[in-house]
Amino acid sequence: MKTLIIEKIEPKRIGELVTVGRILGETPDLLALGEGEVPGTYPRAYQCPETIAANLVDGVADLIQRDGYQVVLLSATTLGSEIAGRLGARLKAPVLSEVIEVKPDMTVKRPLYGGKAVAEYKIQGNPVILTIRRKYFEPAPLEGTTAAAVFNVESPSVVLLSEEQVQTQGVRLEDAEIIVSGGRGMGSADNFEVLREMAGLLRGAVGASRGAVDEGWASQTMQVGQTGNIVAPAVYFAVGISGASQHLAGIANAKCVVAVNKDEEANIFKRARFGVVCDYHKFIPALIQALREEQ
Numbered sequence: 001m002k003t004l005i006i007e008k009i010e011p012k013r014i015g016e017l018v019t020v021g022r023i024l025g026e027t028p029d030l031l032a033l034g035e036g037e038v039p040g041t042y043p044r045a046y047q048c049p050e051t052i053a054a055n056l057v058d059g060v061a062d063l064i065q066r067d068g069y070q071v072v073l074l075s076a077t078t079l080g081s082e083i084a085g086r087l088g089a090r091l092k093a094p095v096l097s098e099v100i101e102v103k104p105d106m107t108v109k110r111p112l113y114g115g116k117a118v119a120e121y122k123i124q125g126n127p128v129i130l131t132i133r134r135k136y137f138e139p140a141p142l143e144g145t146t147a148a149a150v151f152n153v154e155s156p157s158v159v160l161l162s163e164e165q166v167q168t169q170g171v172r173l174e175d176a177e178i179i180v181s182g183g184r185g186m187g188s189a190d191n192f193e194v195l196r197e198m199a200g201l202l203r204g205a206v207g208a209s210r211g212a213v214d215e216g217w218a219s220q221t222m223q224v225g226q227t228g229n230i231v232a233p234a235v236y237f238a239v240g241i242s243g244a245s246q247h248l249a250g251i252a253n254a255k256c257v258v259a260v261n262k263d264e265e266a267n268i269f270k271r272a273r274f275g276v277v278c279d280y281h282k283f284i285p286a287l288i289q290a291l292r293e294e295q
């Protein structure tokens with residue numbers, strides 16, 4: 001399959017897409033978006049400084065048609081989804097989003113109904129555009145760098161005025177090996193402080209359910225789940241989280257889930273390796289105390 005990856009210069013994301021590309025055949029070509037060195041080596045590589053979907057799509061569609069790409073791979077991020085939808089319309093090509101499994105014969109799987117079901121599709125004809133859910137494929141290690149051919153877009157219709165980094169303390173959620181997440185059961189924004197303390201002791205990051213984000217106790221960037229961050233830490237603590245399927249969709253590849261919930265019927269216990277049926281007010285301070293004694 002002649003495959004093109006379109007992704008920002010982020011080695012982990014490109015690495016995941018290279019892994020998917022190799023399942024379908026050889027190492028794919030790359031269209032790297034943004035400034036900076038292009039990591040890894042590819043049969044062909046292009047680089048485009050533009051990172052706005054609306055400005056990219058006409059030029060990218062021409063490239064796909066000219067070079068006869070059969071598969072286009074993007075990450076299921078906001079940018080990837082925007083490019084994929086527009087490319088699909090422009091090329092009259094099928095788009096399958098949030099793909100979690102790919103086979104060499106072009107059967108692909110993706111979750112449905114908030115992660116309660118998985119659908120399998122067989123794709124015929126080409127080109128086809130796939131967005132790949134993050135953290136489902138091991139990123140291929142990218143060695144060296146590539147001098148990519150410059151790919152420019154003409155007459156942008158959307159202009160980026162400014163970018164502001166959201167301040168996050170400590171370890172980033174997507175890089176964290178340990179995540180301590182709080183849900184509506186935390187009861188207030190102030191109560192998240194104990195989770196921050198615990199995450200600090202474990203050198204982890206603090207996450208949240210949508211329940212907690214909707215209450216305004218945690219920022220949207222902390223949300224874990226189908227419409228938040230997809231994470232795959234070694235240990236995931238779910239504190240006061242009921243375990244709705246949309247939340248579980250974000251932790252499908254977490255290695256060890258520890259649930260703390262006072263309701264023994266809570267759905268989270270079906271996903272957890274270790275479960276603590278307890279009011280977190282009792283358990284978390286005791287755990288923090290034990291962690292302090294360890295150190």
Ligand SMILES: Cc1cc2nc3c(=O)[nH]c(=O)nc-3n(C[C@H](O)[C@H](O)[C@H](O)COP(=O)(O)OP(=O)(O)OC[C@H]3O[C@@H](n4cnc5c(N)ncnc54)[C@H](O)[C@@H]3O)c2cc1C
Binds near residue numbers: 241
């Ligand atoms: C299209 C769509 C997308 C969605 N995307 C997401 C998503 O990305 N991420 C996400 O999380 N949700 C998502 N949701 C929402 C999801 O369906 C749930 O509503 C949400 O996950 C519930 O959050 P929660 O578990 O914190 O709250 P609740 O369901 O209210 O659960 C709170 C839990 O805390 C426990 N509890 C209460 N007090 C204590 C205490 N003192 N000690 C211990 N335990 C206690 C309770 O027993 C309960 O189990 C989505 C929904 C839809 C429809």
